Amino acid sequence: MTHPELNAAREGLYRLLSRLYRQEVDAPLLERLRGMTFPQTCPQPELEAGYRALERWLSAGTEDALDALAVDFARVFLGAGSAEGCAAFPYESVYTSPKRLVMQDAWERVKSLYAAHGVRIDTDSSELMEDHIAYELAYMALLCREGAERAEQRAFLEEHLLTWVPDFCADLQRCAGTGFYRCVAQLTLGWLKLEEGLLQAEENAPSPFSCRVSTPALDRILEALGKEYRIYAPKRFPGRGARAGSDLVRYAPIRSAAEIVTDAPSDFSAKEIFYPVNQTMLYFQDDACRESVLSDQREILIFARPCDINAVRRLDQIFLGNGGEQDVYYRRLREKVRFLLLECGGGWDTCFCVSMGSNRTEDYSLALRLEEGGALVQVKDPAFAPYFEGADACAYTPGFVEENRRAARLPVIPDRETLKTASGLDFWKQYDERCIGCGGCNTVCPTCSCFDTVDVIYNETSRDGERRRVWSSCMLRDFTATAGGHRARSTPGANMRFKVLHKVYDYKARFGGEEHMCVGCGRCDRRCPKDISFYDAVCGFTQALEQEAEHK
Amino acid sequence: MNNIMLPAPHKILKVVKETRAEYTFRVAYEGETRHGQFFQLSIPKVGEAPISVSGKGEGWVEFTIRKVGRLTEGIFGLGAGDLLFMRGPYGNSFPVEEFEGKDLVVICGGTGMAPVKTLLNHFYDHPEVCRSVHLIAGFKDLDCVLFTEELEKFKGRFHTVATLDTMQAPGFQTGMVTAHIPAIPFARFADYNVVIVGPPVMMHFAALACRSAGVPEEKIWVSFERKMSCAVGKCGHCKINETYVCLEGPVFNYTKAKDLFD
Numbered sequence: 095m096t097h098p099e100l101n102a103a104r105e106g107l108y109r110l111l112s113r114l115y116r117q118e119v120d121a122p123l124l125e126r127l128r129g130m131t132f133p134q135t136c137p138q139p140e141l142e143a144g145y146r147a148l149e150r151w152l153s154a155g156t157e158d159a160l161d162a163l164a165v166d167f168a169r170v171f172l173g174a175g176s177a178e179g180c181a182a183f184p185y186e187s188v189y190t191s192p193k194r195l196v197m198q199d200a201w202e203r204v205k206s207l208y209a210a211h212g213v214r215i216d217t218d219s220s221e222l223m224e225d226h227i228a229y230e231l232a233y234m235a236l237l238c239r240e241g242a243e244r245a246e247q248r249a250f251l252e253e254h255l256l257t258w259v260p261d262f263c264a265d266l267q268r269c270a271g272t273g274f275y276r277c278v279a280q281l282t283l284g285w286l287k288l289e290e291g292l293l294q295a296e297e298n299a300p301s302p303f304s305c306r307v308s309t310p311a312l313d314r315i316l317e318a319l320g321k322e323y324r325i326y327a328p329k330r331f332p333g334r335g336a337r338a339g340s341d342l343v344r345y346a347p348i349r350s351a352a353e354i355v356t357d358a359p360s361d362f363s364a365k366e367i368f369y370p371v372n373q374t375m376l377y378f379q380d381d382a383c384r385e386s387v388l389s390d391q392r393e394i395l396i397f398a399r400p401c402d403i404n405a406v407r408r409l410d411q412i413f414l415g416n417g418g419e420q421d422v423y424y425r426r427l428r429e430k431v432r433f434l435l436l437e438c439g440g441g442w443d444t445c446f447c448v449s450m451g452s453n454r455t456e457d458y459s460l461a462l463r464l465e466e467g468g469a470l471v472q473v474k475d476p477a478f479a480p481y482f483e484g485a486d487a488c489a490y491t492p493g494f495v496e497e498n499r500r501a502a503r504l505p506v507i508p509d510r511e512t513l514k515t516a517s518g519l520d521f522w523k524q525y526d527e528r529c530i531g532c533g534g535c536n537t538v539c540p541t542c543s544c545f546d547t548v549d550v551i552y553n554e555t556s557r558d559g560e561r562r563r564v565w566s567s568c569m570l571r572d573f574t575a576t577a578g579g580h581r582a583r584s585t586p587g588a589n590m591r592f593k594v595l596h597k598v599y600d601y602k603a604r605f606g607g608e609e610h611m612c613v614g615c616g617r618c619d620r621r622c623p624k625d626i627s628f629y630d631a632v633c634g635f636t637q638a639l640e641q642e643a644e645h646k
Numbered sequence: 647m648n649n650i651m652l653p654a655p656h657k658i659l660k661v662v663k664e665t666r667a668e669y670t671f672r673v674a675y676e677g678e679t680r681h682g683q684f685f686q687l688s689i690p691k692v693g694e695a696p697i698s699v700s701g702k703g704e705g706w707v708e709f710t711i712r713k714v715g716r717l718t719e720g721i722f723g724l725g726a727g728d729l730l731f732m733r734g735p736y737g738n739s740f741p742v743e744e745f746e747g748k749d750l751v752v753i754c755g756g757t758g759m760a761p762v763k764t765l766l767n768h769f770y771d772h773p774e775v776c777r778s779v780h781l782i783a784g785f786k787d788l789d790c791v792l793f794t795e796e797l798e799k800f801k802g803r804f805h806t807v808a809t810l811d812t813m814q815a816p817g818f819q820t821g822m823v824t825a826h827i828p829a830i831p832f833a834r835f836a837d838y839n840v841v842i843v844g845p846p847v848m849m850h851f852a853a854l855a856c857r858s859a860g861v862p863e864e865k866i867w868v869s870f871e872r873k874m875s876c877a878v879g880k881c882g883h884c885k886i887n888e889t890y891v892c893l894e895g896p897v898f899n900y901t902k903a904k905d906l907f908d
Binding site for chain 2: 383416418419510513518544547548563568577578588592601
C-alpha cells in the first residue's frame with residue numbers, strides 16, 4: 095500500500111469508529127455495515143477478534159436490532175437509567191481527571207489543539223464536548239487526510255487517545271448490553287494498538303541513505319529489480335521522431351542504465367504507462383458486460399524528472415478526486431507506480447517548471463544522478479535498501495532546478511468579470527488561422543486527462559465487442575460536438591482559449607491550492623507542427639489581459 | 647472496488663414513435679430519478695451518450711432520442727424485449743420544492759421538452775402544489791412536434807402555447823418561443839420561476855427575452871446539453887470554465903449559467 099492509500103484507509107476506519115460513538119446506529123449505517131467486507135487477516139489480535147465478532151453479530155441480525163442498539167447507546171454512553179453506575183462516559187476528561195469530571199484539563203488541551211489546527215467544533219448543535227471520543231477519532235481522521243507529519247499523528251495518539259481509551263474500552267466491554275458495542279470496544283482498542291505500532295515502526299524506519307554505484311552495479315540492480323517490477327524510463331528510438339531524421343524519445347521498458355536518456359527531453363510524458371492511449375474498459379458478451387482485467391500484476395517503477403512526477407498529482411486529482419468517485423481503470427495501474435527521481439540537470443530551452451512551481455518533488459522512492467561511469471543514488475524508500483547494500487556511502491541529495499531559461503507570466507484573474515474579459519480577448523483569434531486542431535499538444539502533455547470512449551465490434555453478426563477508452567483532445571474540432579451536431583466551441587481560437595485557461599486558471603479555481611494544471615515541461619511547444627508555443631500563448635494572453643484592463 | 651463506468655442491461659418495454667426522427671423508449675428501471683437527471687445510454691458496439699429522462703413511472707423510465715449520430719442510430723434498431731445498457735442517473739435536478747406553491751413558466755424548444763416533461767407531469771398530477779403553469783413549447787415545424795398527446799393533456803390544465811417556428815397549423819401558433827414570452831403575465835405573479843430548456847441559441851435568447859420582460863436572473867433555470875463520455879467528472883468533455891456540467895449540472899440557475907463562458 096502506498097502512503098496516500100494507507101492514509102485513506104486509516105482515515106476511513108477512524109471516521110467509521112467516530113461515527114459509531116457520535117450517534118446511535120441508524121438504518122442506513124446498519125445497512126452500510128452489513129455491506130462491508132472486513133479485512134480477512136489482521137496482524138493485531140484484538141482487531142482481528144473484533145472484526146470476526148462484528149461479522150458474526152451483523153450476519154445474525156435481529157429484527158429489532160436498531161432499537162436494542164439505541165437503548166444500549168443511551169444507557170452506556172449517556173448513562174440513561176443506569177442506577178448501578180455501569181456506564182462508559184466517552185470523554186477524555188472523565189478518564190484522566192481525579193474526580194472523573196467532564197471539562198477538565200484534558201478538555202482544555204484538546205480544545206486548544208483543535209483551535210491551533212483550525213478545527214472548530216459546533217458543540218451547541220452536537221451537545222458533545224471536544225474531548226468526546228468521536229471528536230478525537232475524527233481529529234485523527236483529519237490528520238490522516240491531510241497527510242500530517244507522522245510525529246504529529248503519533249503525539250496526538252499517545253498524548254490523548256491512548257491515555258484513556260484502553261480504560262474506556264474495558265468499561266465498554268464490561269457494561270455494553272449488546273454484542274455490537276462489545277465488538278466496537280474491541281475494534282477500537284485493537285485499532286489504536288495497531289496504529290501505535292505502525293507509527294512507531296515508521297519513525298524507527300531507517301532514514302534515507304545515499305551511495306555511489308558504478309554502471310555495472312546499477313545494471314545488476316536494475317536486473318534484480320526487473321524480476322519484481324516493470325521498469326520504465328525515457329528511451330531513444332532512432333529515426334522515429336516527428337521531424338525527418340530526428341530521434342523519438344519516449345517512455346518504454348528498460349533493462350540497463352545506458353538506455354535511460356538524460357541528454358534530451360522526452361517527447362511524450364510518462365502518463366501512457368498508467369493511463370494508456372488506448373485501453374479496454376469492458377467486454378460485451380450477449381446480454382452482459384464485464385470489466386476488463388489487468389494481465390500484468392507487477393508493480394511499476396518509473397524514472398522521471400520532477401515536472402513529470404508533479405504532473406501525476408494533477409491526473410490523480412481528476413481520476414481519483416474529481417466528482418468524489420474513483421476511476422477503476424486509472425487506479426488499478428496508478429497504485430502500482432513508484433517513482434525513481436531523475437535529477438534534472440537544468441532542463442531545456444522550452445522548460446518553465448519553476449514558473450509553474452513544479453521543479454521540486456518529494457514523491458520518489460529513489461533519487462538518481464546519472465553520471466559518467468555510474469550514479470549517485472539516494473534511497474528514500476526502505477523497501478529498496480537491500481538492493482543497495484554494500485554500496486559506497488556518500489553524501490548525495492538530489493538537486494532541483496531553481497531557474498529556467500525562461501519564466502512564464504501568469505494571468506491574474508481575481509473575479510468573474512476579469513474571466514469574462516479574458517474569454518473575450520481578440521488575442522485568441524490569431525489561433526483560428528494558426529492552429530490546425532491536430533491535438534498533438536494534448537497528446538504529449540503530462541497532465542492532459544481527457545478521453546473518449548469507443549465501442550469496437552468483433553464480428554458484425556454477433557453482439558461480442560468491447561468498449562475502449564482513448565485519449566481525447568480539447569483542440570480537436572469535435573471535442574464538444576453533441577449527437578445533434580452542436581459544438582459548444584467551434585473555432586481553434588476558442589479551443590486554444592479553453593486549453594490555456596484550463597491549464598493556468600480553471601484547475602486551480604476548482605480545486606484550490608497552489609497548483610495549476612500545467613507543469614511547464616514544454617513538450618507541447620516542441621511538438622506543435624505549426625510552431626505554436628503554449629508558453630507564448632500564456633505570456634501573450636497575460637499581457638493582452640493587462641492591456642485590456644488599462645484601457646478600461 | 648465499485649466501477650462507476652460499468653453499465654447494466656435493462657429491458658426495453660415499449661417503443662413509441664414520436665416523429666419520423668424521434669422515438670421514445672420505455673425501459674425497465676427500479677429506482678429513483680429526479681426531474682432533469684440523465685443516464686449514460688449505450689448500445690454495445692456503438693457507444694455511449696447522455697440522455698435525459700423524459701418520462702417515469704412505477705418500474706420504468708423513458709428516454710426520447712433523436713435520430714442523429716451513430717449512437718442514436720443504433721438505438722433505433724431496438725424494440726420491446728431487447729436490452730439497453732445504461733448507467734445512472736446522473737446530474738442534479740430542477741429544485742422542485744422551490745417551485746412549489748408558486749407560478750411556473752416553462753419555455754422549451756424541440757427535444758428540450760424531454761428533460762422538463764417529468765417536471766410538467768409532476769405539476770399536472772399535483773395541481774394543489776402549484777399556483778399556475780405557463781408552458782411555451784416551440785418546434786421547428788409540424789413534423790418535429792413531440793409528445794402530441796401529452797401536449798393536448800397539458801393544454802387542459804396549463805396555459806399552453808405550442809408554436810411552430812415558421813409554419814402555420816391548426817392548434818399551433820407561429821413564431822419563435824421568444825415571440826410569446828412578452829404575453830406571459832409576470833407582473834401578476836406573486837412569486838414564480840422560469841425554466842428554459844432547448845438548443846443553446848434558443849436558451850440564450852429566451853433568457854434575454856425574459857430579462858427584458860422584467861424577470862430577475864435568479865428566477866431563471868436552464869439545463870445544458872453537452873457531449874459527455876463519462877458523466878462522472880473524468881472525461882473532460884462537458885467542462886465549462888471550472889464547472890463540470892455532469893457534476894454540477896445539467897441544471898443551473900441563470901445567475902451561474904450566464905457566467906459560464908464557452
